[in-house]
Amino acid sequence: MGRSFNTIAFDPSKCDGCGDCMRACASVKYDSEDTSRSLIQILGRETDKGSAFELALCRQCGDPKCTTVCPAGALTKNGESGVIEWDGSKCVDCLLCTIGCSYAGIALDETTGRVSKCDTCAGNPACVPACPHGALRYVTTSNIYNEVGDWEDLFAPGLAGCQGCNTELLMRHTLRRVGPDTVLATPPGCVPGMGSVGFNGTTGTKVPVFHPLLTNTAAMLAGIKRQYKRVGREITALAIAGDGGASDVGFQSLSGAAERGEQMLFMVVDNEGYMNTGMQRSSCTPYGAWTSTTPVGKSSDGSHLSQGKTQDAKNLPLIMVNHRCAYVATASTAYMEDLYEKLDKAIQASKTGFAYLHVYSPCTTGWRFPTDQNMEVARKAVETNFVMLWEYTPDTGVHFTRPVDKPLPVTDYLKAMGRFRHLSPEQIEHIQKKVEENRRIVERLAENAHAA
């Protein structure tokens, strides 16, 4: 199986061209103050909107061209670290690699007459901590994928999900992480629709899985967990439910199990509606969103105009905080490191009490965005504070895990998908206000936690 690798990421919007990264690189690599020797090159340029900054740096390509055009076998991709390594004893200084690279990632160092390229300082790049603006990040998410890739995949190969859905990612990662000693409950929704309950008389998972009613998921799972405890077997009781199954008709049993502190991990995959049955609204559908039951347009007799959902979404995770669960957190697949930390904590908490994990899941079919945009939509939700990533334990209270200090306007999120296309300026203003209100509520909880 292919490995994934760490990478240096650049956010040009945070860069002011100060050059600290280049000074750090030249200093660490060559003990030089000459930034032209830096292996990371930041380039400034004037635009009508002011200065913009561009980057030239080795991408450590997965399918590198420089290695294929080297006549001396001096460039090789290290299969462990992902770094493209240069062997100076083999290199003949022919510069053909600079022809192969489309990214100016390997170039002539005029001081030595040899080529030079970034080697990520053996996994501890000097440029990243030198950046005072956070424009450079060393992304180590790959560790998760490599580690998870070594664990057993407990879902059937091939799932019947919509193209571009992130739920398969979520299902496979979660089940790999909780491991084989798990009993899984998947009430009606996208998850069983994608295949967890199986096809043709076989289950879709390698762990016991059952298909409760929408109404009784938490109750059934609580009973099963108690039976296993009674016979002395340690299992993780895991529910993967949709927002409809959790926040609407399933809420009574969910609330009951949480209040009793049943030992389970209840994961909600929140795609903000009943997406597998034809995209009806749920209590988690946000204000203004189109669904098939909150339509957009004139009524058939022309008497009134409908503009999407007229109520605000229920904030289910905050309601779960008010159950004083052992663990409550929100997460997003655009922030896998964050999600994984929370998953680990939730699994741990489920051994002694009720753990609740609320994962936002953009729905390419129901929200109307291109199938390759799922992560981008998920990221925009967080960057605009439409979705906030936080966690709660009874001891530490609520705190943000990925605070967004300078949120983008909510329109950046809304315009990424079709279900908000019809919004009037007043509706957008309403949503922006709600975003800020929600933010203040969580902030207040977080402040109180600190005060305590």
Added chain:
Amino acid sequence: MEQTQYLIVGSSHAALEAITAIRMHDGEGSITLVTRDPHLPYSPTVLPYVVSGRSAPDNIALRDAAFFEQNRVGYRPGVAVTRLDTTRKVAELADGSAIGYAKVVLATGASPAIPPIPGLDQVSYHVLRTLDDATRLREAMQRSRQAVVLGAGLVGMHAAENLVKAGANVTIVEMGPHLTSGYFDQTAAGLIEQAFVENGAKIRTRSRVVGLAPEGGEIVVALEGGDTLRADLLLVATGVRPELDYLDGSGVATDRGILVDDTMRTNVEGVWAAGDCAQARSFYGDEPVMNAILPDATVQGRIAGMAMAGDPGLKPYAGGVPLNTYHFFGRHAISVGSSAVPEGAQERVRFDPASGRHLKLIMKDGRLLGIYGVNEFFDAGVMAQLIQRRTDLSAVQDRLFEQPLTVGRELMSQIWR
């Protein structure tokens, strides 16, 4: 008779890329590589450095035996294909055996083109295309006091520099008007010539050898016009051409090389060709050309492999763009793109005699056609992208001309970061 799904003929860049591309898509189909060269795969481009002693012959392999094992490739070095029977789909080999194939890629490279000079068959001379050639030339070079190099292409110039550095008196004889024509323009050639002359080499351009004869352990080189040169070492470096005799009767269409379409397929079903032996579309026109350069061999090999394996991700060949780099006496020259200046195109040249920095841009309708530099470094891969993408550079062309390195990087970061 042995049977294989994919037969690879040749073992250099195009062949190796074809193997990688096949294995990306088809992990199971049997692959067999036959090559006449007895050594582990190497690049002809590295050979001048073997001659100079900079690269040890046992340290230039592009792949090791483990590569063939990991990719489950039957590796048969030291066996040439002598005939290709495309009707029965069988390759006959020099050792008398034969191998049946479903699909074959011909990546047999090129061999030195030997000019028809009277007396050449009477004298002992060197060429430089294989590792064995390089080893022989290196040995002979140690003893040489008086060397003549025929041909001022990159192979000849590289070898001549090595001979100069080894202490020989070197004369370079070139028929054309200037050195390295076809790679670099006249100004660049002038700078290269100057460097050679400063280091003691003699250059005779517009000069033709009319006869060769052995005399007392040396070679007498007779030039047109009556001059004669004496040499204890003669290197013939007058270009390369593919050997295609083994294709006689195969029905595979050839011109100067093996004619291929934009997926490197020949006119015969089940037969592909890539690299220096192939004649494919030029980026600048429809006429098929020989673009016998390393980067193009890798591109063509990749395409051929993908086409053979039926990889749906295949993008057709965009046409060859000349790309060359050349190091001489500590200086470097880079050429990217066409050196032709078509009607309506502008040539922009700047040259600083003090630093020896030379830069030339050829632009048409705001698009870059070619860029050449001596001692002026720019990212050739970025420039090649600007050419191939036909990026409109009207707004930045003055800046690009002033600062090709930084402006090229800016454009890269904006357009395809």
